[in-house]
Amino acid sequence: MQQQPYAQPGQHYGGPPAPMVQQQYAAPASVAHEITHGPSFAMLRVDLQPGQVFVAEAGSMVARHHHVGMEVKMNAGRAAGFFAMLKALIIAVLRKFVGGETFFVNHFSAPQPGSVWVAPSLTGQIHHRRLNGESLVLSTGAYVGHVGDVDLKLKFGGLKALLAKEGAFFLVATGHGDLWFNSYGGIHAVDVNGSYIVDNGHLVGYEGNLDFNIRTAGGGLMGMVASGEGLVCEFRGQGRVYIQSRNLSALVQWLTGMMH
């Protein structure tokens, strides 16, 4: 019976060292991280250096080194005023009980190098994106975490978001840093140049400069009922849209049908 050799101090924890993400532009390097077990069961490991703060969706932590500190904060956006804080608190409490994204986030920081592992609840992929000043709009539940100078704001999607069943709120991430988001199923990026149509249940996120509106897939009222395509989002402009290869509402509908 041979005991397997244990890792020596200084050796990397949990797999090979994370490769640095290739940058195509002169920007601060991304924080060391690795996404494993994709596309079905993706997990993210972030390797923190002293001074770095990893902000993650509350409840998503799988593991951390003991010396990595964790602090729960409300996700009200940077330098939020009293009313923004109040709004965030009301939404947070509502969502805590109604379900969905909690709008509480955990801040992880380490006085000495250490790692945090996070994973979403549902099956699917995690995608990394480096933000360089632009904004990315994420649908409900898509946010995983970020490092750097990234501001998160809740955006009321209005009637069209309610209609699109994407939840009444979007999360707008703007700034410079690393952003991770997750999908139900695989993540597929579409570079829109002109216009593009996405089924509302498959929308993960889109670049903030894109414009979108809700409409039927075609064929009028009859087409909406009979085609099974329901409502779609039509994007206009130039930018990237992220789509997930599965639709959570479709799973729930299918399961609901099996229950009776």
Place this chain on the structure above:
Amino acid sequence: MQIDIAYRPAHSLARVSLQPGEPVVAEAGAMVGMSTNVQMQTQSGGMMSGLKRMFGGESFFRNTFTPQGGPGEVLLAHALCGDMAILEMTQYGYFIQSGAFIASSAGVNVETSSGGLRGFFSGAGVFVLKATAQAPGQVLVGGFGGIQELVCDGNMVIDTGHLVAWDATLQYSVTKSGAGWIASFLSGEGLVCHFQGQGRIWIQTRNPIEYGRTVGAMLPPG
């Protein structure tokens, strides 16, 4: 006993090849297929140990599969989608989260160990099994999602819902995650397991109970 795992990581299936007369003990319901010369015996190991196991979050019975008059094979699977891992027995043994146990070779002694009162009330099923052996042997465990081996060299904190198994060399205690109950509740992290010492920890990349609650909450009541 030789274990080969196919269809990893999402839908893993273990093929256990056995010598004549060599038994394998498997969780009830795990058998997918077997050679016709393999005999199955159901044991609860006595009322008390069966009940203890039930409280451990597993089924009351375990089955022993033994090929007669020649070699044989047994195919085993886990209820949830995910990967499997083979743990080679060491002199220290392993702690195994009760829902992760699939099978063990004959010389391995698997006992229910209490995860403490907090584990009982958390609903997270932090009941653990302790697997020990006097001779080389194997334990087959299954996870929800991928399985990742982490090395604990000092101190680590792991969400209880993501635990699969760990070396018995590690000290562990189950505590709330945050500084206080309110912070724990708001942070959504619930209960965590603090590990201390040197050893390996196997985690699953998805939390079965969290998944069940997330999808379950979207279904109509009744």
